[in-house]
Amino acid sequence: QKEVEQNSGPLSVPEGAIASLNCTYSDRGSQSFFWYRQYSGKSPELIMFIYSNGDKEDGRFTAQLNKASQYVSLLIRDSQPSDSATYLCAATTGGFKTIFGAGTRLFVKA
Amino acid sequence: GAVVSQHPSWVICKSGTSVKIECRSLDFQATTMFWYRQFPKQSLMLMATSNEGSKATYEQGVEKDKFLINHASLTLSTLTVTSAHPEDSSFYICSATEVNIQYFGAGPRPSV
Numbered sequence: 001q002k003e004v005e006q007n008s009g010p011l012s013v014p015e016g017a018i019a020s021l022n023c024t025y026s027d028r029g030s031q032s033f034f035w036y037r038q039y040s041g042k043s044p045e046l047i048m049f050i051y052s053n054g055d056k057e058d059g060r061f062t063a064q065l066n067k068a069s070q071y072v073s074l075l076i077r078d079s080q081p082s083d084s085a086t087y088l089c090a091a092t093t094g095g096f097k098t099i100f101g102a103g104t105r106l107f108v109k110a
Numbered sequence: 111g112a113v114v115s116q117h118p119s120w121v122i123c124k125s126g127t128s129v130k131i132e133c134r135s136l137d138f139q140a141t142t143m144f145w146y147r148q149f150p151k152q153s154l155m156l157m158a159t160s161n162e163g164s165k166a167t168y169e170q171g172v173e174k175d176k177f178l179i180n181h182a183s184l185t186l187s188t189l190t191v192t193s194a195h196p197e198d199s200s201f202y203i204c205s206a207t208e209v210n211i212q213y214f215g216a217g218p219r220p221s222v
Contacts (some may be wrong), residue, residue, distance in 0.1 A: 032210055036209070037216075043214040044154070046212075047119045100153055100154045102152070103153055
């Protein structure tokens with residue numbers, strides 16, 4: 001069973017701090033990795049994707065991938081209350097099937 | 111990014127009736143679309159993969175006759191929840207893939 005694991009949280013950080021969200025995956029054949037943000041009652045929206053080992057930065061967001069450790073993370077700098085949401089990690093296998101984690105709930109306290 | 115639209119965004123129906131949900135890729139063609147179900151505070155559960163011009167591939171435990179999927183064109187897939195009952199009340203979300211990235215539509219929430 002190919003899986004994507006996330007800590008369900010909730011993760012609580014003060015406004016302005018760095019929020020660190022982590023994800024591990026079991027399928028070594030996974031090639032693409034995604035982070036989605038989902039507000040309550042809304043559909044997931046894509047934040048970032050990463051294919052290669054290392055860091056990828058986009059504004060306040062940084063995705064990190066370590067294929068040897070089968071580990072993906074998302075850092076949110078200068079966290080804002082509007083960042084409070086559930087963050088879904090996803091991995092696409094070699095067969096192009098996308099597996100989603102259960103999500104981590106993030107609360108940013110003003 | 112690509113835009114995926116769902117319609118309707120909210121549905122209330124009587125028990126025993128059918129509900130049809132449309133998923134459209136607005137600015138790209140999607141040979142494959144996905145249908146998910148999500149209960150409150152739970153993760154996405156893949157129900158089926160919708161393939162343009164052919165039968166959908168259902169995940170284990172999903173009733174094909176209950177959840178009818180039709181992918182009639184490269185921009186439209188429909189999910190019909192037949193003979194809906196209160197336990198079918200959920201968040202149904204579709205997605206379509208462009209360049210190996212899944213983009214989600216705004217899911218309607220059938221309430222029976």
